[in-house]
Amino acid sequence: MSGQPxxxxxxxxxxxxxxxxxxxxxxRTRAKGFIFAKGIEKDRAExxxxxxxxxDEWLWEALTEGDxxxxxxxxxxxxxxxxxxxxxxxAEQATIDDACNSEEExxxxx
Numbered sequence: 001m002s003g004q005p006x007x008x009x010x011x012x013x014x015x016x017x018x019x020x021x022x023x024x025x026x027x028r029t030r031a032k033g034f035i036f037a038k039g040i041e042k043d044r045a046e047x048x049x050x051x052x053x054x055x056d057e058w059l060w061e062a063l064t065e066g067d068x069x070x071x072x073x074x075x076x077x078x079x080x081x082x083x084x085x086x087x088x089x090x091a092e093q094a095t096i097d098d099a100c101n102s103e104e105e106x107x108x109x110x
Contacts, residue, residue, distance in 0.1 A: 014073045021088060021096050022047055024067045037069055037082060040099035045080055047073060053083035068096035
């Protein structure tokens with residue numbers, strides 16, 4: 001950790017220097033230079049993902065709905081913004097898949 005204090009945006013506490021896992025939840029706005037991702041933390045925060053925050057141009061074009069990403073998160077006046085975005089590793093993707101499956105099971109039990 002960087003030792004820097006955490007910042008808050010609504011109910012999401014963001015720790016500077018920490019990587020967060022998220023799943024791409026829509027690519028309709030890719031042509032406009034941004035997409036959105038949903039975090040897997042318990043609050044399921046939504047992250048704004050701008051093309052400038054994706055490390056590799058090829059990744060920007062390759063991301064599709066349901067893909068897992070790893071990113072750092074910034075608190076901005078407009079909400080949470082993902083930066084230093086990269087594709088999730090195999091182990092991170094397994095964690096993302098487990099979280100998404102748990103969420104679906106919880107929805108089915110309501």
